Amino acid sequence: MRRSTVAVVVCLGILAGAPMAGAHALLERSVPAGGAVLQHAPADVLMTFTETPEPSLSVVHVVDSIGRQVDRDGAQPVPGQPLELRVPLGPVPNGVYTVTWRTVSRVDGHVTGGAFAFGVGVSPGAAPPPSTTNPFPSPAAIASRWALYLGLSGLVGAAWVWTAAFKSPPAAGSLYPWLVWAVAFAGVMGLGAAQSADAGVSLGRLLSTPLGAALWWRFLPVVAAGVALAAGRLRPRLDRPALVAAGGLAVGSMLADVLAGHAAASSGPLRWPNIADQWIHFVSVGVWLGGLAALLVALGQTTTDAKAAAVRRFSTVAGVALGVTALTGVLRAVDEVGQWNALLTTDFGRLVIVKAALLLVLAVLGAFNRHRSIPTVLSTLRGLRRVGGAELAVAVAIFGITGVLTGLAPPRLIQQAAQTASAIAVDGSDFATSVRVHLEAAPGFPGENRFLVRIVDYDTGRPVTGARVSLRFEQPDRPAIGPSTLALARTADGVYEGQGTNLSLDGTWSIVAVIERGLQSTEVPFTVTARVRPEIVRTISAPGQPTLYGIDLSGGRILNTYLDPDKPGFNEVHATYIDANGHELPIPRLGAISVARPGEAPQMLPVRRFSAGHFIGDARLGPGDWHLEFTATARDGSVLQATLTVHL
Numbered sequence: 205m206r207r208s209t210v211a212v213v214v215c216l217g218i219l220a221g222a223p224m225a226g227a228h229a230l231l232e233r234s235v236p237a238g239g240a241v242l243q244h245a246p247a248d249v250l251m252t253f254t255e256t257p258e259p260s261l262s263v264v265h266v267v268d269s270i271g272r273q274v275d276r277d278g279a280q281p282v283p284g285q286p287l288e289l290r291v292p293l294g295p296v297p298n299g300v301y302t303v304t305w306r307t308v309s310r311v312d313g314h315v316t317g318g319a320f321a322f323g324v325g326v327s328p329g330a331a332p333p334p335s336t337t338n339p340f341p342s343p344a345a346i347a348s349r350w351a352l353y354l355g356l357s358g359l360v361g362a363a364w365v366w367t368a369a370f371k372s373p374p375a376a377g378s379l380y381p382w383l384v385w386a387v388a389f390a391g392v393m394g395l396g397a398a399q400s401a402d403a404g405v406s407l408g409r410l411l412s413t414p415l416g417a418a419l420w421w422r423f424l425p426v427v428a429a430g431v432a433l434a435a436g437r438l439r440p441r442l443d444r445p446a447l448v449a450a451g452g453l454a455v456g457s458m459l460a461d462v463l464a465g466h467a468a469a470s471s472g473p474l475r476w477p478n479i480a481d482q483w484i485h486f487v488s489v490g491v492w493l494g495g496l497a498a499l500l501v502a503l504g505q506t507t508t509d510a511k512a513a514a515v516r517r518f519s520t521v522a523g524v525a526l527g528v529t530a531l532t533g534v535l536r537a538v539d540e541v542g543q544w545n546a547l548l549t550t551d552f553g554r555l556v557i558v559k560a561a562l563l564l565v566l567a568v569l570g571a572f573n574r575h576r577s578i579p580t581v582l583s584t585l586r587g588l589r590r591v592g593g594a595e596l597a598v599a600v601a602i603f604g605i606t607g608v609l610t611g612l613a614p615p616r617l618i619q620q621a622a623q624t625a626s627a628i629a630v631d632g633s634d635f636a637t638s639v640r641v642h643l644e645a646a647p648g649f650p651g652e653n654r655f656l657v658r659i660v661d662y663d664t665g666r667p668v669t670g671a672r673v674s675l676r677f678e679q680p681d682r683p684a685i686g687p688s689t690l691a692l693a694r695t696a697d698g699v700y701e702g703q704g705t706n707l708s709l710d711g712t713w714s715i716v717a718v719i720e721r722g723l724q725s726t727e728v729p730f731t732v733t734a735r736v737r738p739e740i741v742r743t744i745s746a747p748g749q750p751t752l753y754g755i756d757l758s759g760g761r762i763l764n765t766y767l768d769p770d771k772p773g774f775n776e777v778h779a780t781y782i783d784a785n786g787h788e789l790p791i792p793r794l795g796a797i798s799v800a801r802p803g804e805a806p807q808m809l810p811v812r813r814f815s816a817g818h819f820i821g822d823a824r825l826g827p828g829d830w831h832l833e834f835t836a837t838a839r840d841g842s843v844l845q846a847t848l849t850v851h852l
Contacts, residue, residue: 230254231305231318232287235642235658237629238320244631244640245296245324247665249275255309256286258413261405262307264291269300279307285696286310298325310414313399342402348394352422352461353486355388356454359429360487361494363451364521366502367444369495369514374502381447382437385430388454392423418464425457458486478539485532492525493599500592503585512581515588519574526570530563555605562602569595632717632728637662641717641728643675650710650734651758651842657692657700657717667698672720677706679713707734708843709835741848755834755846760784763834763846772827772852777809779834781817781844790816795836797821802829802849827852 235250236242249266259281266275275291282288289307301324306317362381366373396419400410410416429450436446462483499518503511537556548554569591577587628648633640642658655675659668673692679685685708692700707713712733719726742754750770755763762782767775777797781789794813798806799821809821819836834846 230316231320233644233646233656234303234320235629235644236322237644238322240322240629240631241326242322242324242631246293248293249291249303250282251279251289251291251303251305252285253287253289253307257289257307258310258415259289260409260413261415262289262305264289264303264305264307266291266293266301266303274301279305296324299323300326308402308415313402313410313415315402342398344394345398345402348391348398350391351387352391352395355384355386355391355426356458356461356486357490357494358384358497359388359454359494360451360458360490361496362498363447363454364491365495365498365514365518367447369499369517369521370502371510373443373447380498380501381433381450385426385433385450388426388457389430392419392426392457395419395422415464418460421460422457422464425453425460429453429457454490455487458490459483462486474539478536481532481535485529485536488525488528488532492522492529493596495522495525496592496595500589503589511585515578515581519578522570523574526567530567533560533563559602559605562598562605565598566595566602569598628732628734630730630732632730633662634726634728636726639668639719639726639728640665641719643715643717643730643732645707645732645734648707648734649758650707650845652703652705653707654703655690655692655701659698659700659717659719667696668719668721669697670721671700673700674718675702675706676716676718677713679709679711681711682709685709705842707732710734710845751850753848753850755848757781757844757846758842761789761838761844763844765832765834765846765848767825767850767852770852772825775823775825777821777823777832778814779819779821779836780815781836781838788815788817790839791819791836792839793837795819795834797835798833799823799825800831800833802831806831806833825852 230253232252232254234252236246249264251264259279262279264275264279265273267273274294274296276294277292279289279291282290291303300321302319302321304317304319306315308315359381362384366381396407396410396416399415399419400407411419432446432449432453436443462479465482495518499515502514537560548557573588573591573595577591580587628645629642631640631642638661640660640662644656645653646656647653657673657675659671659673660666661668673694675690675692676687677690678687688706690702690704690706692702695701712731715730715732717728717730719728740756744752744754750766750768752764752766755765757763761784764778764780764782766778768778769775777799779795779797781791781795783789794811797809797811797819799809800806809823811819811821814820829849829851832848832850834844834848836844838844
């Protein structure tokens with residue numbers, strides 16, 4: 205085999221066509237919630253994760269304020285609820301309790317952990333807020349995945365290029381299929397060892413879990429591909445069918461990897477479209493980049509009519525594969541990132557942008573090869589080999605970034621977990637003590653919230669089923685805001701959920717859970733305080749110009765505001781609302797602006813509209829600190845609130 209074959213394989217090792225990111229079982233919510241104050245001791249701790257944890261590899265401990273363990277029997281699965289773990293508790297007197305957890309994703313073995321505290325009869329007080337750790341994958345895990353993707357991509361590329369682009373398997377690089385098969389075999393073996401080391405268990409114990417089954421489904425097609433290649437080696441007339449079989453088995457192993465990856469961890473109607481998208485993405489990378497590597501190996505250093513024809517056939521198919529790779533990659537990125545602003549505000553999103561830019565460079569190099577290098581292959585292969593080598597070099601950087609992305613939880617999951625980590629959690633019962641109700645509102649800030657209600661029988665603790673449940677909202681301090689109702693849907697026995705903007709403003713709310721069973725109706729009242737969302741304020745100053753403040757709002761929206769002339773005396777307070785795409789956000793009704801000195805009652809400013817989302821309030825402000833509050837209602841009904849303190 206020529207020295208160039210080894211170089212191609214080394215480059216292809218970075219080109220591995222891996223999924224965007226691995227699965228991460230982050231804590232979505234818990235009962236009791238972090239920071240909750242309970243009037244009665246709970247019988248257990250119920251934890252819900254963003255992705256399915258493996259119970260046998262999960263460790264959860266609950267300790268009191270002096271470090272004494274109060275949990276019994278460890279973490280247990282909840283029948284019919286794969287995302288949940290239940291931890292039974294022993295006697296729990298009044299006090300503060302800390303829950304520490306470490307779990308392994310059943311999807312592909314990533315390890316996460318964290319802690320939160322709750323109080324029984326007392327407030328957790330200075331206990332640390334809920335936290336989650338998401339360790340970066342080990343070098344062994346990254347290297348093993350790269351090797352697996354290298355081998356599978358190489359087998360797919362060799363199978364189609366050497367049997368379809370070429371009329372018969374080329375003589376050059378005859379050991380190449382064996383080399384990429386060996387790398388795939390080493391990759392799947394290394395992946396098992398890395399996952400067992402990361403989980404802190406023996407390989408035998410790992411293989412007895414669903415993670416082990418996923419390893420077997422990757423491993424068996426790879427072994428079968430080796431058997432097919434051996435048959436072709438022993439009987440030359442089977443060489444071509446053997447290559448086709450090896451490529452097909454590699455595609456099957458790719459599917460097994462996708463089914464054990466992040467796309468398969470999603471739920472709902474998009475699960476199978478996500479799986480299909482990721483699988484097509486993986487296969488198209490093998491066809492395009494794996495095929496390019498196989499082509500360069502097969503061409504050798506000399507050109508012939510047959511080689512020129514093979515190059516043209518490859519170019520046609522590779523162009524289609526490149527387009528499919530780009531399209532499916534964009535769809536997966538949108539699913540993982542979740543919101544446009546996360547592309548710029550998270551490390552994951554910024555790396556996705558860099559990766560997309562490098563993919564564009566690859567497309568340009570491919571186009572150059574197609575229009576400049578391929579027409580000259582009858583006379584020389586120098587241009588094709590040089591530009592093809594450049595494509596592989598760019599791909600080294602792309603999959604270096606992919607290796608980092610594999611260890612980062614997608615923004616969509618982080619946001620989902622972070623919202624619930626700050627959830628408001630309260631417990632109550634009806635006057636007749638027939639039911640106990642646990643209510644959560646996440647993230648607990650004004651605007652869109654997800655509401656969860658758990659209802660159990662007061663005496664037996666059994667879930668209440670067959671009920672219609674709704675929430676009624678009122679804000680006693682603001683009678684001008686009328687009551688509203690949110691119907692909840694049953695998601696499990698005794699569990700009801702819904703989403704709405706009923707907590708439209710900060711402050712204290714009266715919420716009543718209405719439970720209807722036949723002709724009987726039960727009401728459980730709660731008092732909930734919607735907290736002011738921690739604001740991110742960006743300041744832009746320029747000599748001689750008013751200071752511009754950019755305040756982050758929900759849904760990726762922004763409020764830009766400034767005072768003109770930004771000096772004591774008469775000022776125009778400008779407020780412009782910007783949507784997630786950077787355009788002015790139309791506000792149907794006049795926005796409100798109030799000002800107040802610290803500790804004084806706010807004064808509403810006369811406000812006039814300047815444009816669809818731009819308002820101006822007139823204020824006479826003396827020297828010192830001023831507190832400004834902005835309120836507007838978008839077309840979708842969401843209330844946009846922001847506060848700002850300025851010094852004149």
